[in-house]
Amino acid sequence: MGKVVEFPRTPRTAKPLWRNELGEVLRGERLAQERILTEVAGTAGVSPQYLSEIERGRKEPSSEVLGAVTEALGLELVEVVHRVADSLRARRELERREAERRERLEREVSFTPARGSAYLLAA
Amino acid sequence: MGKVVEFPRTPRTAKPLWRNELGEVLRGERLAQERILTEVAGTAGVSPQYLSEIERGRKEPSSEVLGAVTEALGLELVEVVHRVADSLRARRELERREAERRERLEREVSFTPARGSAYLLAA
Numbered sequence: 546m547g548k549v550v551e552f553p554r555t556p557r558t559a560k561p562l563w564r565n566e567l568g569e570v571l572r573g574e575r576l577a578q579e580r581i582l583t584e585v586a587g588t589a590g591v592s593p594q595y596l597s598e599i600e601r602g603r604k605e606p607s608s609e610v611l612g613a614v615t616e617a618l619g620l621e622l623v624e625v626v627h628r629v630a631d632s633l634r635a636r637r638e639l640e641r642r643e644a645e646r647r648e649r650l651e652r653e654v655s656f657t658p659a660r661g662s663a664y665l666l667a668a
Numbered sequence: 669m670g671k672v673v674e675f676p677r678t679p680r681t682a683k684p685l686w687r688n689e690l691g692e693v694l695r696g697e698r699l700a701q702e703r704i705l706t707e708v709a710g711t712a713g714v715s716p717q718y719l720s721e722i723e724r725g726r727k728e729p730s731s732e733v734l735g736a737v738t739e740a741l742g743l744e745l746v747e748v749v750h751r752v753a754d755s756l757r758a759r760r761e762l763e764r765r766e767a768e769r770r771e772r773l774e775r776e777v778s779f780t781p782a783r784g785s786a787y788l789l790a791a
Contacts, residue, residue, distance in 0.1 A: 561745055562731040607728055608685040622684055623756035630753050633746035 561633055565602035567611070570628045572600035574618050589617035684756055688725035690734070693751045695723035697741050712740035 575585050586596040590613055598604040599614070606614065615625050698708050709719040713736055721727040722737065729737065738748050 560735050560739075563734050563745065563749070564731040566749075605728065605730055608687040611686050612683050616683075621760070622686065623753060623760055626686070626689075626749060626756055627753040630746060630750040633749055637744070637746055 561636060562602065563629070564599075564605050566629045566632050566636075567606075567625070568600045568602040570625060570632060571614060571618070574620065574625075574628075575600070578618065585614070585617050589613040684759060685725065686752070687722075687728050689752045689755050689759075690729075690748070691723045691725040693748060693755060694737060694741070697743065697748075697751075698723070701741065708737070708740050712736040 582593040586593040599606045705716040709716040722729045738745050
């Protein structure tokens with residue numbers, strides 16, 4: 546006997562965290578400049594391990610450390626914060642579209658008569 | 669005998685700190701909503717003392733606390749970060765103009781013959 550496979554509920558997307566977005570922006574800029582961790586960390590006066598953790602969103606840098614890393618990358622704080630805002634906006638837009646897509650798919654599924662056949666949708 | 673009062677050197681403006689700008693944005697929003705510390709702190713699940721320190725740039729909130737305060741204010745992280753970026757940009761513009769004004773004043777002073785009279789400029 547076939548049964549309708551229930552479409553999974555749209556997962557509540559986790560709220561973005563400041564340190565994650567910030568880390569990605571800092572890492573992205575360092576890679577764009579083709580510089581290695583050790584060098585940027587040395588200029589900023591922090592250990593490469595610490596900078597690596599900041600870039601991966603594992604540690605919250607203090608405002609002073611953020612300032613030093615920003616300066617080591619030749620940027621101003623305003624530029625970094627602005628990029629984080631842009632990146633958060635892009636992520637929100639992506640999530641909005643993804644939610645819309647899922648909603649559309651769910652509607653389509655609910656319009657399809659199941660009649661004993663199994664439905665499995667690869668999203 | 670009169671003497672030329674030397675014009676003070678332009679002070680090196682301190683680099684803006686993330687926690688200061690962030691605190692001002694959070695405090696500004698709370699006041700704009702006419703809400704008291706105790707209430708917003710309670711909704712965010714932090715003590716009023718802690719929120720007060722965050723607002724005054726005395727404490728670095730973790731990304732989780734920032735998220736909770738942001739939510740308690742009915743905002744999204746992207747909005748808060750965007751406002752901080754705007755505020756940093758406005759501050760930089762203000763400092764640029766101030767630097768230009770001082771430079772102009774310094775030029776004017778250096779063009780004025782001193783000839784034994786005292787010059788005191790109120791900036």
